[in-house]
Amino acid sequence: MAVMSYLGAIGAAQREAMEADERVVIIGEDVEANVYGTTGAGKSRKDKGDFLEMFGSNRIRNTPISEEVIVGAAAGAAMTGLRPIVDLSYSSFLYMAMDQFVNQVAKNRYMFGGQASMPVVFRSAMFYGLNTGAHHSDRPYPMFMNVPGLKIMVPASPSDAKGLLRTAVDLDDPVLTFEACPLWGLKEEVSEEEYRIPFGVGRVAREGSDVTIVAISSAVPESVAAAEALQAEGISAEVIDPRTLVPLDVDLILGSVARTGRLVVADPAHRTCGAAAEISAIVAEEAFDSLRAPIVRVATPDTQIPFSPALEKQLYPSRDGIAAAVRRVLGARPLIDAGV
Amino acid sequence: MNMPDKNFYSNRGEMALDRETLLQMQRRMLRIRHFDERASKMVKRGQIPGTVHTSIGQEAQVVGACMALGDGDYMSGNHRSHGHPIGKGSPLGPLMAELVGKGTGVCGGKGGSLHLADFAVGSLGESGIVGSSIPIATGAALSAKVLGNGRVSLAFFGDGAANQGCLYEAMNLAGSWDLPVIFLCENNQYALSTPAHTVTSGVIAERAAGFGIAGVRVEDGQDVLAVYDATRTAVERARRGEGPTLIEVVTYRFHEHSEGLRLGTDYRDAAEKEAWLERDPIVLFRQHLVADGVATDAELDALEAEVIAEVDEAVAFTDASPFPDPSVAFADLYTEPTPLRVAATLRGAS
Known part of the structure; x- marks a missing residue:
């Protein structure tokens, strides 16, 4: 056991997932520099190194600010053998990729009669309660609950964030994680062992x-x-x-x-x-x-x-x-x- | 990033192809023609529900591109996309059954004409949303690059989709990462009734230059070899790790935007239409094959008769196939069946 913050637990889950399966890649804006502390061994880049050093530039990739193609390309990659984790940073940015989420990510497995697998995780953080104003404070998970085909996790503790994210990466279905910035600083004892929390179990x-x-x-x-x-x-x-x-x-x-x-x-x-x-x-x-x-x-x-x-x-x-x-x-x- | 020396234009290359490949090109073009003509009739007779967009007139553009890809390569399609899986080698029966909504359809009756997909031949699916499958093909190229499996991906889209923002996001990403992807614009010159040149600034192929990627315009998209050569060049570049190419192929659809569509206005000039109908890609290639001594008229007649028989078989297969059980509507949403809390009310039992 170790004391982990909510963000630290997410980082630990990502590191475990990257170590466990070479098909797991992380793409998103600013992931190489470990800006949010979830793509490194520790909170800062200097602390034990970041994912770029650990896993190389083939598996951790900074993207342009192009949410539509980030989301669609992650879907296409998932349909053809990768298991991407996409860091979309703010939850409000998901709207830029609404067509890809609704028409491709959610529907492809179904409308192609089960031919497609969609093992992809889209992470985003809800910056509410932090005085970021109307464009950054959204909590948009209900919009996506209205789209059959997506799975949605809303962890409220560091332990749940780590265990649910490991499950999300294992699933062959698309998962959206809505992380709560007001809880980023929350700390508790979290197992350093690998563990998974099943979806659909409260x-x-x-x-x-x-x-x-x-x-x-x-x-x-x-x-x-x-x-x-x-x-x-x-x-x-x-x-x-x-x-x-x-x-x-x-x-x-x-x-x-x-x-x-x-x-x-x-x-x-x-x-x-x-x-x-x-x-x-x-x-x-x-x-x-x-x-x-x-x-x-x-x-x-x-x-x-x-x-x-x-x-x-x-x-x-x-x-x-x-x-x-x-x-x-x-x-x-x-x-x-x-x-x- | 690999910067091409300059954009290039191509009307006809001279890649040597063996007789078998040349005849396979004609066979696949004929499959598309006869499949779509039959589908058109079936729509008018009420045997195919929903809407259907045929590739009739565009067969050279489809087959030239598909045959430049390898068996393991990926592609994504659009709303006018029966030809794409056929061009890549899909059997016709499950495609026709899908158009009718039968359980033996390639998507089990879940997709229909607008959402054909045949993963067995690398067809990652059509998109009914214009431009929306371009990022999907880009992602398939990303997986090929990360996994190092040497595969290439191709996105088919029309002149209408060429004005969707996601194309430019995709070209930028693919150029930045040197992804093995080909963006192939099927410029049939009309977005439904809107002439492409009235809503398109500049030349589509030349947009590649802004992204530092290769761009090529195939002026005669009715010439299957010209399309093949341009695509083959792009595929080889991609496989060598030299990144993406944007190909614009100028072509023409012979039918209305969709089958059964009746518009009060004739948005295509009669003389223009007549001139393009004269350039039937299947007739042109047949003349080429005979003139070059690749095949005789009799051999090509026999080939066409085989294709007609194949389409007949596909229709017979479809007719003999059952419709899916209603419970299938609740399958395939997720990997594992998920309980849906609607059955009782749907059946009026609550």
Whole structure:
């Protein structure tokens, strides 16, 4: 075990994957210089060397700023024998390659009747909560949940980031990883051994019996903090982190709601057609009989993200907002309208 | 990066080809012609659902390029793409079955006319989105380069796709990395009804110069040998590690943009159309083969009769094939079957 940050764990997974299989390559903007600390042995280039030294320029490649061809070429390479990891840096940059994601990456295996394999991972980071303004703060995973054929991981801890990424590289299907910049500095003990976390298997981040909080990405630690605060009020909240949104561990969520009878979904994406909306709909369709109160979503309101810290911070699911939502599903009069 | 001395223009090279290869060229052009003529009839009779775009008139451009590739080489196609897998050697039965939506189709009935793919011959698939498969072919060249397997990749696209941004992203990336890829523009001079010269600034082939890659314009795309020579030169360059080439082939489609399309306006000049119909690539090559003593008229008649029989067999195979089971709609989305939570409501049972 070693203490790893969220970013450090991603770097460790990439190094393991590169060492394990020569077909794994990393392409993307600025990957050679280890700008984000995920393409080197340590945080800086001087610290134990970077991937360029370790694996050579054939397998680690800086790209031009051309997202459409980066994504399409990674798909074509995956269809013909490579297993690329693509670093797209900011999640908002994915839109530049929307045609390739939707029409090629997601559809080729299906529309060619299973002839194509698409073992490719597209990594991107959501720079929300960091005052980067409207163009860099997006949390766009729900848009891609709406595209059959893609798999989506949203790790909320260093251990999950490492184990899920190893699985993602092994899969013969395309995976999009949405990494949460607010969690970059999060540190915990992570195994230095190789391990893999399967897709479609959620994690109970905290056990409880009165209410189920399904939390996504940075809403996981916020929900755990809310649950701890609620404990003092005699409320026992269970926090579930699905870890992957496609496939989604529906059984874990339904099983928890069957016990608690109440559901709050905390999701940093926009409210309309967000991940929370889909999870709420599944529970309403399949576990309505278990519900003792209406489902409540704690999501980002349907507005753009402003620059000023005074404006931005209020928009995402916070421990206070999540706690207020829990009190509401438990029948208390809403103390505040926290945008839930 | 390898900088070519200059862009080059080619009308006809003189690469020596053996008799078998020359006759194979004619055979594959005839396969495309008769396959597409039959498909056209089947569309009009309602036997093929959806939309179909034929390669009739463009056979030389397709076959000249495909036969310059090796068996292990890759290619990607576009919406007008029945000819590409045929040109690369695909059997006709599963292609025809795919057009009709049968379970024995090359894509199991999931793709149809717009999404044929036959990975067995290196056909990585057609794209119904104009230009969208160019990055895919570029990526196949990247895998060939990284794995060092000596393969080459070719992207077929039209004059319409020549104005998509992804082509220029791909040319820049391929030029920067010296990827073994050929960008082949099938300039049939019309993007549906829009004359290419009215929406295209400059000469497409000359755009290669801006990326420091080789560019060539085949002025007579009805001449299968001219297309073959230009493509073969590009393939050899790519295999030697000298990077990508942009080839523009000037050609003409003999049918409407898509089968059954009826436009109120005649956007192609009658005299222009007549002049191109006179330059039927199959007739031209037949004349060449006879004049050069490669084959007699009788031998070429026999060859054509064999191809017609092949197409008949493909249709018989299609007719005898069952439609896929409805459950197939839920297969092949991912490597392993993923439970879909829709079956009950789809069947009206909820």
